[in-house]
Amino acid sequence: MSKRKKHGYAECLKFMHMIEDGRSIHSIRMEYGINENRLHVLWGRYQLEGQAGLLKKKNINADFALKKTIVLDVEENHLTLHAASLKYGASSQRISVWLKMYREHGWTAFEVVKKRGRPPGMGRPRKNSKPLTELERLRKENMELKTENALLKKVRALVEERNARLREIGQGPSKN
Numbered sequence: 001m002s003k004r005k006k007h008g009y010a011e012c013l014k015f016m017h018m019i020e021d022g023r024s025i026h027s028i029r030m031e032y033g034i035n036e037n038r039l040h041v042l043w044g045r046y047q048l049e050g051q052a053g054l055l056k057k058k059n060i061n062a063d064f065a066l067k068k069t070i071v072l073d074v075e076e077n078h079l080t081l082h083a084a085s086l087k088y089g090a091s092s093q094r095i096s097v098w099l100k101m102y103r104e105h106g107w108t109a110f111e112v113v114k115k116r117g118r119p120p121g122m123g124r125p126r127k128n129s130k131p132l133t134e135l136e137r138l139r140k141e142n143m144e145l146k147t148e149n150a151l152l153k154k155v156r157a158l159v160e161e162r163n164a165r166l167r168e169i170g171q172g173p174s175k176n
Contacts, residue, residue, distance in 0.1 A: 012054045015039065016046045037082065037092065046088045060089050062098075064110050070095055071102045077123055 005017075015028050025043065029036045034125030060066075066088070072083050074095065081092035088095075101109040132140065 005034070009054055012042055013051060016043065016054065041085055041092065042084050044082065048086065057089060062090060062094075066090075067098050067110050070108065071098055074099060075102075146152055 003094050011032075014033070015034065018028055019025060019039075025036060025039045028034065029039060042054060043120070047053075047075070063072075070084055070088050073079050073087070079087070081095050085092040098110075103143060
């Protein structure tokens with residue numbers, strides 16, 4: 001499987017000039033390894049907006065109303081993903097995800113908004129938290145000592161196990 005190649009502005013502009021000169025999108029795809037659907041989208045944007053259509057667009061923040069408008073337009077007017085992408089500025093991949101969500105779960109799928117980012121309480125504890133009481137401090141210290149003691153016991157058991165294996169094969173344990 002080949003690594004996905006990114007094509008910059010200059011290369012995309014070269015592809016558009018090739019299409020203008022009569023080359024087929026399929027032949028450009030075969031020669032340069034660019035996705036055919038991407039070429040169709042770029043060609044449509046190039047025809048509508050000129051060279052500015054080839055620049056990376058800022059991501060749109062699609063709310064429920066916009067998603068509903070796009071999905072209804074695609075469903076009722078049999079708009080292609082490519083045409084909807086050009087019309088609304090959303091990527092065809094994102095529109096296909098919205099269509100799948102709508103077809104499987106209806107409009108309720110768009111009302112559920114997943115919270116992004118790290119859930120609260122997952123970071124490191126804050127250093128400037130309220131000071132511990134004497135009892136809490138002693139309990140914490142006791143827990144740390146128990147953990148350290150368990151770790152040392154485990155290390156001692158592993159060292160003894162290794163030494164026993166070495167004695168079985170006739171070698172002495174190391175002195176360090």
